[in-house]
Amino acid sequence: MKNEWNPRWMGLALAVSAALGCGEPPSTQGLHGACTPGSQCARGQRCLEYTGLAGPLSTCEIPCSSKSDCPEPLNCTAVSDGPNQLVCN
Numbered sequence: 001m002k003n004e005w006n007p008r009w010m011g012l013a014l015a016v017s018a019a020l021g022c023g024e025p026p027s028t029q030g031l032h033g034a035c036t037p038g039s040q041c042a043r044g045q046r047c048l049e050y051t052g053l054a055g056p057l058s059t060c061e062i063p064c065s066s067k068s069d070c071p072e073p074l075n076c077t078a079v080s081d082g083p084n085q086l087v088c089n
Helices: 007-019
Strands: 046-052 055-061
Touching: none
Parallel strands: none
Antiparallel strands: 046 055
């Protein structure tokens, strides 16, 4: 039996790669910009709600757990007047 690459397997391989984060890095377009909760931010970003010195805020951020989660030259840090979690900054 000859082994041939089935197009269905190609689709499955692409879906698994995307799910494992093997795709494009997060976008920095609009990063830290104001957003409406539940709205769409750029690729890899989430609209995070938090209370800053200026009161309630919502901004597009890249959540992270290490520097490798962030596009260059950003670092994974806690922002003193930002979301109550680590973000790329």
